[in-house]
Amino acid sequence: MLATGDVFAGYAIERQLGRGGMGSVYLARHPRLPRQTALKLLNPELFADNEIRARFEREADLAARLEHPNIVTVYDRGIDDGRLWISMQFVDGVDAATIAHPVPAERALHIIEGTAAALDHAHRNGVLHRDVKPANILLADADGRERVLLTDFGIARPRDDVHHLTRTGSFTATLAYAAPEQLTGAHLDHRADQYALACTLYALLTGVAPFEAANPVQVIQGHLQSPPPSLRARRPDLPAAMDAVLARALAKRATDRFDSCTEFAAAARRALSGTGAQPTVFAGARSVPRYPQPDPYGDGGPAPRFAAPQPNPGYAPPPMPRSSGYRAPVPRRKGGRVAVAVLLTFTLTIGGAVTWVWQDESTWISDTLERSRAHKDLAAMSQAFPQMVPTGFADGPGFEGRECSAYANTKIRNELLWELTFQQADAKWSCGSLDSADTDYFFYAFATAAGAVEAVNRFRGETGDQGNASTGSRTDHHREQVYNGGYSGSAVVSTFSDSARERWVLVFQRGSAFTTVEADMPVLLADIARFPLG
Template identity: 35%
Template sequence: MERNISDTPMLSNRYKLLETIGAGGMAVVYRAQDMMLERPVSIKLLRQDFSGNPAFREQFRREAKAAANLSHPNIVTVHDFGFDAGRLFIVMEYVPGKNLKALIRERGPLPVAEAVNLIAQACAGIGYAHRAGIIHCDVKPHNMIVTPDHRLKVTDFGIARALASINPDEHTDEVWGSPQYFSPEQAAGLAPSPASDVYSLGVVLYELLTGQLPFTATDAQELARQHREARPVPPRRFNRDIPPALEQIILKVLSKEPSQRYRSADQLGRLLAPFAAQPETLQPFPVEQPRSAPATFIPQAQEPASRPRPVYSQPAQPPGQHSGEGRSISDPFLSPLFTPDIIILAIIAIVLWVGMLPFGAYVLLKLGVLGVP
């Protein structure tokens, strides 16, 4: 039975657990406070039956270290991991917003441009991980957090494995990923590849555009069979707003053979770019504010790292107005022609001219130009 948050208020004498923000079959996620650095964080606390397995703890440690090396705007940053009170945990940046699955439940199918914009961001983050030799292995909308300003961040690389450690001939009875979203090769127990993440991204995009999954069943075994053998219904049958060219991309991504899909998430993202909305055209959506922490644990006000700092500019002045005194710009001494530098140069020139008058008169007198006897 999962212990209440009050039973484990502090981890490693550093992280104060504040409230539960999510739970799954493997772990519970908390909003927490890093007491050392005075910043909000998210903590995924694994269940005790997983934490008690020494082999799993070592695998988790390796994967958390790999995830901590990923630094990208579309990836939730891993700050720390550890083992305390018989529980494994991983510490991540706190990202305000909601997961993509909750967004689908609230809104149903998203407009094409908005849906593609979100998946293109997921492609950017996962593609970066692919270049670093890391496969996510569990791409699904639950692992994608969307901020109010439509920045998407992929989380939960905790089960990912370094590409270099994968034997292409590996075969195991252990299935990685979630049955609704995993690839045919994962369903068959084969080693995942970047193309496996690409397939899962295609499933998420299909769901975003149609409001439903390409394959549904009452049990995981039947779902696995459908991923391996069944052909998905073309998404345009559910949503006629999907351009035919985009439909062809989705169906290619959902190919049964990895070699028939796009090689990486980066390649998929480049192909989706023409269908994506520009970020400035998207309307922000409200999110539930976290409950206040005890006064001693409230951090100093700071902006979330995922949101760019706004740039403020001075409002434009009406024509003919000067911001200093409210005088008309038509006043010649407020004109850009009469700057302080020009005025000083003019005064110097006048002084020199006046000073040269006696000398000039003397020269002219000697030359007889003035005609003085």
């Protein structure tokens, strides 16, 4: 951490403005020009991460393309003392997340209109922001009027970027404002930013995000499944037409939204003023974009020609200071006016996967919602062997009081050394007893039948053969477990030939180094004979 008076990359540090997961932002004095800048530094421990470093450098490159009065200016970037840095325009103001909420409608629309103009400029230049939210909108006093500036292009990417710099296993958009296609890993275009802008408008007007919940799973479900919440339910003073505008901008399908952010903002302005035709709320029909097909966001063609933002007749941003009921920014943070620089809010990482389609059954979100392929396998095994494993996915009693636990990703939890052989399974029921003389059993489900066969063959290669037996579609492989040259226990590995169970493997195990296969195997086979395996 740099202290006041330190010099970094020629910049004299005045104070720290903020710190996030990727780095810190400092107020600094330019080494040659008489101005203050916001200096963002990547955390030194992240410098070795090639992906994070590439994302950080790309932020400056993307933002440097954009010259617009509603976008924070990037001046320079470089590397000094093993740390990446970016210098940016310092904005002495507050962000839209810290002002008093709910925000008066006129001011909220003024903020959205300025942000919409910034986003459309970015889109025309081939850049998606991908993290639009109140905290990334800065508000500053400019000659007595409120200026709106969009900041934090830290996770932005060009439209045609196919080398995504967001790892599988991390999600870098703020969940409360993320479009459905962003959650599902589907193709993104400019309308994903519009969706986030609509969420921002709702948050400004109500004080809460559209699908706000303590549980992130509920937030995801809201974006993917729930209809847009009504503004009028929280703000009965607003025109009913505002609900129709937000319903279109928050449509689950990008094709049902407005063609541009400016068009959305203009529709919201008309709805608020009660003038003009109101937008159609699509129930499933596809809207036709105004720019030629094919969609340039899909094939890398020319950028769409959006109409330039037109000022609303008779409306001007309210003056600052305000003396006619217009509330001035009141920071929620303790300490009064806060100097806000670019990127005070950094990339939000949420354990999970970006590449996820709602129909996909193999990712962390589907696991969390208990609708993944692994959960379906766990439920199917519960149904097939109701006396062996509990119903559902929670821990519970198994056969003769054994404690059973369900795992939707067995790579996270393999308790025994020999289980590493089956670590590629998608799901596992683990049932055991505190009595070492009892037989423990494990039910595994693999993604494919070939995967199950491969795991069983590998286990057979690691153990000694004690014969086979067949019962219906089930084949039991009797195995002697030997580790470090000595007997470790007896096991029976069961596979199935019928299509409903061919991806499943059952393992029964008992014994220890203090017994023998001659003593353990007969008991193990007797136990299996009385287990309710169907």
